[in-house]
Amino acid sequence: MKTVIGIDVGGSTTKIVGFDSDDRLIEPIFVRAHDQITSVYGALGKFTSVNGIALSDISKIMVTGVGSTFIGDEIYNIPCEHVVEFPCIAKGGLYLSGLERAIIVSMGTGTAIVYADREGASEYLGGTGVGGGTLIGLSEKLIGVRKIDHIIELAETGDLSKIDLRVNDITKSEVHPDLAPNLTASNFGKLSDVATKSDLALGLLNMICEIIAMLSVFAARGHGLRDIVLTGNMATIKKGAEMFYALNKLFNVNFIIPENAQFGTVIGAALSEQ
Numbered sequence: 001m002k003t004v005i006g007i008d009v010g011g012s013t014t015k016i017v018g019f020d021s022d023d024r025l026i027e028p029i030f031v032r033a034h035d036q037i038t039s040v041y042g043a044l045g046k047f048t049s050v051n052g053i054a055l056s057d058i059s060k061i062m063v064t065g066v067g068s069t070f071i072g073d074e075i076y077n078i079p080c081e082h083v084v085e086f087p088c089i090a091k092g093g094l095y096l097s098g099l100e101r102a103i104i105v106s107m108g109t110g111t112a113i114v115y116a117d118r119e120g121a122s123e124y125l126g127g128t129g130v131g132g133g134t135l136i137g138l139s140e141k142l143i144g145v146r147k148i149d150h151i152i153e154l155a156e157t158g159d160l161s162k163i164d165l166r167v168n169d170i171t172k173s174e175v176h177p178d179l180a181p182n183l184t185a186s187n188f189g190k191l192s193d194v195a196t197k198s199d200l201a202l203g204l205l206n207m208i209c210e211i212i213a214m215l216s217v218f219a220a221r222g223h224g225l226r227d228i229v230l231t232g233n234m235a236t237i238k239k240g241a242e243m244f245y246a247l248n249k250l251f252n253v254n255f256i257i258p259e260n261a262q263f264g265t266v267i268g269a270a271l272s273e274q
Helices: 036-050 083-096 132-143 149-154 197-224 238-245 259-273
Strands: 003-010 015-017 027-030 058-064 078-083 101-107 112-119 120-126 184-185 229-230 254-256
Touching: 003 036, 003 083, 003 259, 015 036, 015 259, 027 120, 027 259, 036 058, 058 112, 058 259, 078 184, 083 101, 083 112, 083 120, 083 229, 083 259, 101 197, 101 259, 112 197, 120 197, 132 149, 132 197, 149 197, 149 238, 197 238
Parallel strands: 003 058, 058 078, 101 229, 229 254
Antiparallel strands: 003 015, 015 027, 101 112, 112 120
16 A cells, blocks of 8 residues: 655644545644654654554655745655645645635635635635734733633633624614624724633634635635635634634625645645645
């Protein structure tokens, strides 16, 4: 059995996945990427051990991500091929969603937005520096919490009415038929003196999700699409997913968070060998 491995070396995590000779997906894993080279070798060792794969079973390693420049042309004498990240985002998003065409959004430390179709076309549409890194950095300064699991836990019990200014806070009459009364008029525009750490954590998460959502909506409209596939680590945050889904009807789009969404880019990297 010959296995193709994909490795995505990101700003905060290294992810690894494989496809066997029958093109079956092997269970992906990730490790924290405090040091890119160390994390790559650690991820590969863990992946092969957990899945019972010998190094001799691996035919090629496809490497992508911002940290992939630290990796040479071989790992343990296995050939490495470096692949551009944005086509990987496209391939992975379509594979996970099963769609023919879509806007694929990769939400990691920052955010990238890509157009993709089954004919192999992909186009990087832009993105934003707002992402998981923003959530962690601002949380550390505002509430003294940096660990992402703790930020998410706090956000679960937050109250946005103590943070955000809504349309119905500033007017009692209809401004426009497309403006729902509970639509955010200003993130942190109604910040209360008694806002708790939980309120602030939720406000930060909501602000980041709304920024990413609106950029994605604009990208989808520009390509005549409704389907927007969310991938990356931030796609796994339950509270964030609720925020995206709440915008589907309002903006006539279809936000999709597929299974294994956090591994979209690395799956696309492994598929690039085909």
